[in-house]
Amino acid sequence: MPVEVLEDKVILKDSKGSSAEVYYFGATVTSWKYRGKELLFLSKKSLLDGTKGIRGGIPIIFPQFAKATDSSAETAALPQHGLARISKFEWNGVSVDNESEVSVRFGLNNSQVPENLQKDWPKKFKLIFTVTLNDDTLKTNLSVKNEDTAPFDFNVLLxxxxxxPDISKVSVEGLQNISYIDKVKNFITVVDNDKSVKFTQETDRIYGNVPTEIIKINISDESNEAFLLQRINLKDSVVWNPWIDKAKGMSDFDDDEYKQMVCVEPGHVAEYITLKSEESWEGGQIIQYKH
Ligand SMILES: O=P(O)(O)OC[C@H]1O[C@H](O)[C@H](O)[C@@H](O)[C@@H]1O
Incomplete structure (x- = not known):
């Protein structure tokens, strides 16, 4: 069976031995294995019981990235990173299942969101999240529909x-000469001329309006292993590693795990998207594992 539907998650398997796991909680992809090799980071301290957002994999950030900086924003009352990652999605079934590709769907509408969060953002909406696995390629796609009578604003980010294996050997290419907001340095705007981003300290950057088609995450300077990230309708990109002190402050992250992960997060977060009543927006990412 290419898709196993369990009580708390769905497991996708393709014909070549690759797999992916998606929890209903947050529709969070928690694992993507290329023929048995795990490619996504999931903290060993992450809670998976629905009491806190999952620490690792691909949490969906919607409709607010971080906390709103403007207290008059429609999303200002929502907690950090919004409501999607802490809401249980419904299982919408298998959409593609053939020799080369398996694809599944999850949905969330406003009435399925925990009640306290509904009050924080009283909008009518529908999300559909699609996860597609094809050997060395994982595709995650989100559609947002405004089912309200008035327009609403949202951020979105994957x-x-x-x-x-070792953050000191990682480099991210494709962000040269693009200005970013440095959250570690008091939100100053910086342009980096370096060919690639390397990690030697806490890194938390919002690159706005990235024109590059492919962002390349080199896993190691000693091999050709890399992720090729293609963004669809997601113009911004966040690059994050908490490093030593931040890692120690996170209850759901082991002190040393900052060495084993890097976040490169395509999104639309520098500005809000305004969606009119009955209109839909769609975006996503295609990640290919090169080895
Ligand atoms: O701890 P969380 O709420 O999951 O946020 C984790 C991280 O998410 C993004 O990458 C932000 O840019 C960071 O500032 C934040 O620390």
Whole structure:
């Protein structure tokens, strides 16, 4: 069976031995294995019981990235990173199942969100999240429909945690000469001329309006192993590693795990998207594992 539907999650398997797991909680992809090799980071301290957002994999950030900086924003009352990652999605079934590809869907509408969060953002909406597995390629796609009578504003981001053996050997290419907001340095705007981003300290950057088609995450400077990230309708990109002190402050993250992960998160977060009543927005990412 290419798709196993369990009580708390769905497991996808393709014909070549690759697999992916998606929890209903947050529709969070928690595992993507290329023929048995895990490619996503999931903290060993992550809670998976629905009491807190999952620490690792691909949490969906919607409709607010971080906390709203403007207290008059429609999403200002929502907790950090919004409501999707802490809401249980419904299982919408298998959409594709053939020799080369398996694809599944999850849905969330406003009435399925925990009640306290519904009050924080009283909008009518429908999300459909599609996960497609094809050997060395994982595709995650989100559609947002405004089912309200008035327009609403939202951010969206796919908070992807890659598994890496050693962060000191990782480099991210495709962001050269693009200005970013440095959250570690008091939100100053910086342009980096370096060919690639390397990690030697806490890194938390919002790159806005990235024109590059492919962002390349080199897993190691000693091999050709890399992730090729293609963004669809997601113009911004967040790059994050908490490093030593932040890691120690996170209850659901082991002190040393910052060495084994990097987040490269395509999204639309520098500005809000305004969606009119009855209109839909769609975006996503295609990640290919090169080895
Ligand atoms: O701890 P969380 O709420 O999951 O957020 C984890 C991280 O998400 C993003 O990458 C933000 O840019 C970071 O500032 C934040 O620390």
């Amino acid at each position: 908070h992807t945690y890659y598994s890496v």
